[in-house]
Amino acid sequence: MLKFEHVSKRYPDAGEALSDVCFHLYRGEMAFLTGRSGAGKSTLLKLIAMMEQCNRGVITLDNQNISRISDWRIPYIRRHLGLIFQDYKLLNDRTVFDNVALPLIVSGVNHQEISRRVRAALDKVKLLSKERKYPLALSGGEQQRVGIARAIVNKPKLILADEPTGNLDPDLSAEIMYMFEEFKQVGVTILIATHDIELINSLGHRVLTLHKGHLVAS
Numbered sequence: 001m002l003k004f005e006h007v008s009k010r011y012p013d014a015g016e017a018l019s020d021v022c023f024h025l026y027r028g029e030m031a032f033l034t035g036r037s038g039a040g041k042s043t044l045l046k047l048i049a050m051m052e053q054c055n056r057g058v059i060t061l062d063n064q065n066i067s068r069i070s071d072w073r074i075p076y077i078r079r080h081l082g083l084i085f086q087d088y089k090l091l092n093d094r095t096v097f098d099n100v101a102l103p104l105i106v107s108g109v110n111h112q113e114i115s116r117r118v119r120a121a122l123d124k125v126k127l128l129s130k131e132r133k134y135p136l137a138l139s140g141g142e143q144q145r146v147g148i149a150r151a152i153v154n155k156p157k158l159i160l161a162d163e164p165t166g167n168l169d170p171d172l173s174a175e176i177m178y179m180f181e182e183f184k185q186v187g188v189t190i191l192i193a194t195h196d197i198e199l200i201n202s203l204g205h206r207v208l209t210l211h212k213g214h215l216v217a218s
């Protein structure tokens, strides 16, 4: 499903953020990506999301080489990705409903189907009652859950999450993780970057560990 072969990434005027990284995630696999601050976790996720390009190596997603891809193809491939960011990236002048609907509008889904799927996604993250609110009227944890609903609404094949439970209390974190496990059961591949060792240990999935840009355990 996702393969890194000798991938390196250097930002302009900086050292290597990722060095010679190799790993393979299978369809329906759930894995954690961990490492200290600055180890390269966000960079690795950004390469998969095609928000950054690697300098060396090959990244294959669903049998397509996404490390050397024309800009016009990126939106088509991104439709199959569910991206959950640390800083939510919500549109503050749109309601919760509209924020979650965005990926479906972009994909040309019809109005009735949008309504049904947005409500189902909001129900999953327990925010159905807030669909008419604006993001700034929500708590940090609620905004994070809107971001999660937006990431899952398009039924992605791969979910990439950067600290998805950073602002959630333990009960909600557990529920979000349970939801990811349900997706995994139906073949969705999930990669979660986190510092939360307790969360990692409690679930027992595969752990990819980065140290100064090198993958030291997988």
Ligand SMILES: Nc1ncnc2c1ncn2[C@@H]1O[C@H](COP(=O)(O)OP(=O)(O)OP(=O)(O)O)[C@@H](O)[C@H]1O
Pocket (backbone or CB within 6 Å): 011, 012, 014, 016, 017, 035, 036, 037, 038, 039, 040, 041, 042, 043, 044
């Ligand atoms: N846009 C950028 N320009 C230059 N250097 C960058 C850029 N983004 C990240 N870096 C550098 O690349 C390295 C890896 O950063 P990255 O954000 O991937 O780490 P991280 O493991 O996600 O850290 P954190 O846990 O703090 O989010 C760091 O040394 C960082 O300073």
